[in-house]
Amino acid sequence: MHPFEVTILGCSSATPTSERNPSAQVVSLHDRLFLVDCGEGTQIQIRKYKIKLQKLERIFISHLHGDHYLGLVGLLGTMHLLGRTKELHLYGPAGLKEIIEIQHKYSETYLRYNIQFTEIDTKCTSIIFEDEQLSISTIPLSHRVPCSGFLFQEKLAAPRVDKDLLAKYKIPFEYIHKIKAGDDFTLPDGTIIANNLLTIPPPAPRSYAYCSDTCYLPELTSLINNVNLLYHEATFTEELRERAKETFHSTAAQAAKIAEQAQVKQLVIGHFSARYNDLTPLLNEAQAIFNNTFLAIEGAIYKVPE
Numbered sequence: 013m014h015p016f017e018v019t020i021l022g023c024s025s026a027t028p029t030s031e032r033n034p035s036a037q038v039v040s041l042h043d044r045l046f047l048v049d050c051g052e053g054t055q056i057q058i059r060k061y062k063i064k065l066q067k068l069e070r071i072f073i074s075h076l077h078g079d080h081y082l083g084l085v086g087l088l089g090t091m092h093l094l095g096r097t098k099e100l101h102l103y104g105p106a107g108l109k110e111i112i113e114i115q116h117k118y119s120e121t122y123l124r125y126n127i128q129f130t131e132i133d134t135k136c137t138s139i140i141f142e143d144e145q146l147s148i149s150t151i152p153l154s155h156r157v158p159c160s161g162f163l164f165q166e167k168l169a170a171p172r173v174d175k176d177l178l179a180k181y182k183i184p185f186e187y188i189h190k191i192k193a194g195d196d197f198t199l200p201d202g203t204i205i206a207n208n209l210l211t212i213p214p215p216a217p218r219s220y221a222y223c224s225d226t227c228y229l230p231e232l233t234s235l236i237n238n239v240n241l242l243y244h245e246a247t248f249t250e251e252l253r254e255r256a257k258e259t260f261h262s263t264a265a266q267a268a269k270i271a272e273q274a275q276v277k278q279l280v281i282g283h284f285s286a287r288y289n290d291l292t293p294l295l296n297e298a299q300a301i302f303n304n305t306f307l308a309i310e311g312a313i314y315k316v317p318e
């Protein structure tokens with residue numbers, strides 16, 4: 013099975029602390045790297061956790077609060093200085109392209125590589141990238157400014173051919189692609205070997221949902237139903253529920269409720285307020301509702317469960 017995992021680079025909300033950086037994470041899927049949000053200092057975290065910087069092919073910015081994108085211009089500059097020529101795809105809400113261009117204009121920066129920018133409509137869900145292996149779509153969230161989460165979904169792979177049976181029935185090599193496409197095989201004596209006896213079904217596709225800044229949003233559940241791994245912000249504990257409401261954030265209990273209602277397999281909570289030195293109360297609060305909850309810890313890798 014191909015690796016599908018998430019490395020947390022930052023999990024602090026608003027301001028960094030000595031222990032926690034602002035939001036950023038790398039999604040690694042089938043040996044491809046995607047950066048999701050890019051708070052200040054993300055490129056230092058990328059170095060610290062030995063992520064291959066130039067391998068990043070697409071960057072997704074959820075919204076234009078500084079703790080989610082202020083590291084971007086620095087990261088783009090470093091890619092340029094280190095000789096990148098490969099095109100980079102950047103996805104974000106309206107305004108992001110203008111912010112980058114104005115910074116490059118006044119610093120007289122001319123990147124060696126092209127940035128392909130896709131503006132996200134944060135009001136609805138849509139597929140923003142798709143190929144034969146995966147699709148990435150947006151998740152509309154409710155925050156003080158336009159904000160979008162991202163859903164990474166594997167596609168169903170072709171069935172694998174059982175090599176032992178190929179040898180047993182002496183099936184010629186040139187016939188393998190037909191079996192992969194669903195054909196049966198007829199032996200010289202006319203016996204038909206059904207396709208399902210020659211193939212191993214592919215594993216069920218996995219999915220990962222990144223829900224960054226949002227107030228408690230029960231409507232989310234239909235969009236992220238049954239995802240294998242959910243990252244949901246949990247800025248506060250229930251004690252500060254009113255503060256969460258005012259600032260369009262969620263509590264750990266609310267994140268857990270979303271996970272429970274959407275029947276996800278595993279929940280990672282993050283985007284913690286800098287007021288919490290010890291994150292145990294947030295974890296306890298979430299686990300009381302959804303037991304399979306983990307704290308986002310910087311440098312930790314979360315495998316998307318099967």
Ligand SMILES: [Zn+2]
Nearest residue numbers: 075077155225
């Ligand atoms: Zn925000």
